[in-house]
Amino acid sequence: MSDVTVAAIHSALNGLALRQRVIADNIANINTPGYHAKKVGFESALASAVSGGTGAAGADVQTSLEPTRLDGNNVNLDQETLSNVDTGLRYQLMLRAMDNEFGLVRDSLRTA
């Protein structure tokens, strides 16, 4: 079991969980005048961390630059909903990967 793998999966899970919280925040503010949607990015930071030999990477939250509606709000409900579905699936995939990592430990303990 590699430390980099566990750390990378952990970073991905953290980033995805943050993205889901931010999506919830955006949808909650769909009718707030002047509210700008927020976007979470962690993939490129994680990719360079993994190629640099560590798996720990943080996520950054950026404000969306999409054009706003007349009330100054730029939350796009269908985009947020679909992003929520996508993020949920990615989270499941990462949990599965973490499960497989610990499965290796389980197997080796059983062999001993």
Place this chain on the structure above:
Amino acid sequence: MPLFGAIGVAGTGVTVYRKWLDAISDNISNINTARPTSAAAFQARYVVAQAVTSPDGTGGVQVGGIAFGSAAGRLVYDPQHPLADAQGYVRMPDIDLGNEMTQMIMAQRGYQANLAVVDRAKDAYQAAIQLGRN
């Protein structure tokens, strides 16, 4: 193709159909918007869908542009109207309510169809994530 690509492709369809619905509701709400004969009539907006083609195989659809209805509209004799000209005419938009309603049904069904694709794709991807378990 990105991870979970089908959801993204269906998402582009959802966005186009939502914009089409927005345009239809704008047209219907302005169906009785009168203008003086010296000005152009309210012009109906029609969303033009356009296929997205990208080299990595990710397809989808986008709003390619907006087509406008007739600026001439139709002249209606209504001498009591505050905007009426000396001959008693105002300019009304040339929007057919029956046409707008049928387009609204098409847009609504298209929106629902794309969301159904998202649902099915999600089930399929979830099954793929469970692949090889137990």
